[in-house]
Amino acid sequence: MINTETHVDFSLTANKQKPKFKITELVIKTFMLSFIVLSISQYTFNVLNLKKISIVGSQHYSENEILQASGLDLNRDKMLELSLPELTEKIKTTLSYIKDVQISKRNLGRSVEISVTERLPYAVVEIWNQSEKEFLLVDIEGYVLKCSTNPKKLLDIHTADGANLLVFRFILAKMSSNSNPREGKQLTEYERDGFLVCKQVFDKIREQIPEWVSQVGVITVELRTDSNLMMGFNKHNWSVIVRCEGLPQIWLSADLIQNGLQKVENLIRSNQMHNATNQMLSGYLDARFENVLYWGEEGNGK
Numbered sequence: 171m172i173n174t175e176t177h178v179d180f181s182l183t184a185n186k187q188k189p190k191f192k193i194t195e196l197v198i199k200t201f202m203l204s205f206i207v208l209s210i211s212q213y214t215f216n217v218l219n220l221k222k223i224s225i226v227g228s229q230h231y232s233e234n235e236i237l238q239a240s241g242l243d244l245n246r247d248k249m250l251e252l253s254l255p256e257l258t259e260k261i262k263t264t265l266s267y268i269k270d271v272q273i274s275k276r277n278l279g280r281s282v283e284i285s286v287t288e289r290l291p292y293a294v295v296e297i298w299n300q301s302e303k304e305f306l307l308v309d310i311e312g313y314v315l316k317c318s319t320n321p322k323k324l325l326d327i328h329t330a331d332g333a334n335l336l337v338f339r340f341i342l343a344k345m346s347s348n349s350n351p352r353e354g355k356q357l358t359e360y361e362r363d364g365f366l367v368c369k370q371v372f373d374k375i376r377e378q379i380p381e382w383v384s385q386v387g388v389i390t391v392e393l394r395t396d397s398n399l400m401m402g403f404n405k406h407n408w409s410v411i412v413r414c415e416g417l418p419q420i421w422l423s424a425d426l427i428q429n430g431l432q433k434v435e436n437l438i439r440s441n442q443m444h445n446a447t448n449q450m451l452s453g454y455l456d457a458r459f460e461n462v463l464y465w466g467e468e469g470n471g472k
Contacts, residue, residue, distance in 0.1 A: 220247040220282060225283075226283070230288055236286065239264035261286070266315050266316065266353040267289050268288060269289045271284065289309040293308055294308075295357070305320070306357070312361075313354070313356050314356070314357065338388075338389050340390070364391040364408075367424045371389055374427055382414055382417075385416060388411075389410065391424070392411070409423060410422040418454050418465070420454070437463060453467045
């Protein structure tokens with residue numbers, strides 16, 4: 171008898187299935203990669219934070235005042251976002267005594283160093299503006315460091331070498347009113363011309379008669395009575411009055427400063443002054459003319 175049964179195997183064991191743990195492994199790897207990327211981003215973000223600020227060179231301002239003027243913030247600023255020219259301009263325009271600013275930054279050290287050079291007080295300038303007076307503390311270039319209506323607040327300042335400030339008193343009417351802030355800016359062109367004449371007088375005294383330097387009190391620049399203010403600053407139209415302790419007032423022409431001082435010096439050194447009366451010591455010496463020197467009693471002349 172022939173067996174005709176046929177056996178068919180429907181089992182699926184021959185087919186290969188993907189293990190379930192493969193999907194879990196992919197999820198874990200994705201999570202770990204995301205965590206690493208976020209960690210690196212956060213680390214990089216923190217590394218760029220400004221961590222240290224150092225300030226050098228300041229005598230007039232505290233470190234905190236310069237820091238506030240710069241606008242830097244350790245909790246906010248990032249190293250790569252800092253603009254050094256912008257920081258420099260902020261400090262110079264906010265703080266009138268600051269002449270120059272050098273800023274360096276170290277990205278790896280997350281630090282910024284601010285080095286400042288300050289302007290030194292040189293003179294107190296008194297300017298008459300119609301019925302009121304304005305007192306300005308200026309440096310040697312005529313930059314205004316401080317303003318006040320009370321000169322005593324400015325006169326107690328000393329220069330770097332310990333000497334008292336020179337007092338250059340201008341009797342100048344302003345060409346127009348100026349209500350803008352003065353600190354940190356130069357004198358106007360008109361005022362600066364007068365300032366430079368005063369400075370020239372003092373420099374010549376220091377050069378020609380150095381023993382007078384400590385005696386100089388007030389140097390005044392004023393318009394001659396027969397001149398017109400609207401003609402501008404023509405040296406020939408302006409007189410300079412030098413008040414020195416123990417000496418008569420000395421009148422000079424702005425265009426004959428050296429010549430006038432030389433004549434006064436020759437007179438004093440020839441001992442003619444020492445033989446004169448005390449009245450002469452309270453008078454004046456008019457050296458505004460090229461070839462002659464006048465002496466007069468106080469209150470006469472001009």
